[in-house]
Amino acid sequence: MSRTLLWLLASLAFVSLTSLADGAALKLMSAPNLLRVGTAENIFVECQDCTGGNIPVQIHVMNHPAKTRRLTSTSVTLTSERNFQELGQITIPADSFSKAPTMKQYVYLQAQFPDKVLEKVVLVSFQSGYIFIQTDKTLYTPNSKVFLRSGIHSGGFPLAETISTGLWKVVAKFKSNPQQSYSAEFEVKEYVLPSFEVKLIPESSFFYVDSRELTVNIKASYLFGQEVDGMAYVVFGVMQDDHKKSFPSSLQRVQVITYFDDC
Numbered sequence: 001m002s003r004t005l006l007w008l009l010a011s012l013a014f015v016s017l018t019s020l021a022d023g024a025a026l027k028l029m030s031a032p033n034l035l036r037v038g039t040a041e042n043i044f045v046e047c048q049d050c051t052g053g054n055i056p057v058q059i060h061v062m063n064h065p066a067k068t069r070r071l072t073s074t075s076v077t078l079t080s081e082r083n084f085q086e087l088g089q090i091t092i093p094a095d096s097f098s099k100a101p102t103m104k105q106y107v108y109l110q111a112q113f114p115d116k117v118l119e120k121v122v123l124v125s126f127q128s129g130y131i132f133i134q135t136d137k138t139l140y141t142p143n144s145k146v147f148l149r150s151g152i153h154s155g156g157f158p159l160a161e162t163i164s165t166g167l168w169k170v171v172a173k174f175k176s177n178p179q180q181s182y183s184a185e186f187e188v189k190e191y192v193l194p195s196f197e198v199k200l201i202p203e204s205s206f207f208y209v210d211s212r213e214l215t216v217n218i219k220a221s222y223l224f225g226q227e228v229d230g231m232a233y234v235v236f237g238v239m240q241d242d243h244k245k246s247f248p249s250s251l252q253r254v255q256v257i258t259y260f261d262d263c
Helices: 002-013
Strands: 015-019 026-031 034-036 040-048 055-063 070-078 085-091 106-112 117-125 133-135 145-150 153-158 166-174 177-188 196-202 216-222 231-234 237-240 243-246 252-255
Touching: 026 106, 026 117, 040 055, 040 070, 040 106, 055 085, 070 085, 133 166, 133 177, 145 166, 216 231
Parallel strands: 034 117
Antiparallel strands: 015 026, 026 040, 040 085, 055 070, 055 106, 106 117, 133 145, 145 153, 166 177, 196 216, 231 252, 237 243
């Protein structure tokens, strides 16, 4: 009963390979359908309906497609006490593969019983985790500092005063898996004060000598159309014979208003 339950659980998570001859015990190898490079992986082997003494099993990983080098190996012993079932653990070294990050690469996985070799071609993965990179802003100016966080590491990178503007990229890699890289982008841009125009719109077209006040609305807008939100310093004066004369006592600080033209 325990053997059947273990096999049912294993078959849900693994791709299996079996060998059965007439009247012979069933040999079985189960493994992940994708093996991660540099990470310990479990390989399940079993001999169903076996009796008698211990059964040694060699588990090998060979290079693909040449099958000329053994990349890693381990051995297990199937015993009647454990229902002739066992897990072997392998770790495929990362230095055995091409550095091309987008190239699909495979290995041969073998389980060598005394009278039979089970073999399967398995895809390998260099994804040993994920590195999340974050900067404190998405836009920087020259001579500022980029603060970043990558995994458990945090720090800063000062930008020079004379520097190339445009998109920059922060790149991080696992030391054990240089084929896979993770990145985050930010922009470096010169700061230029936006251009805007100011319009003075008097509420009355005339100012009489005996008038008690003169009201002028101030409208400021950027050249791309957005209203300017800010304060203005205003002083009144008169022009006579091409000469300007201001009244210092009229100096005041006022809020720039949003003005809507009915035209």
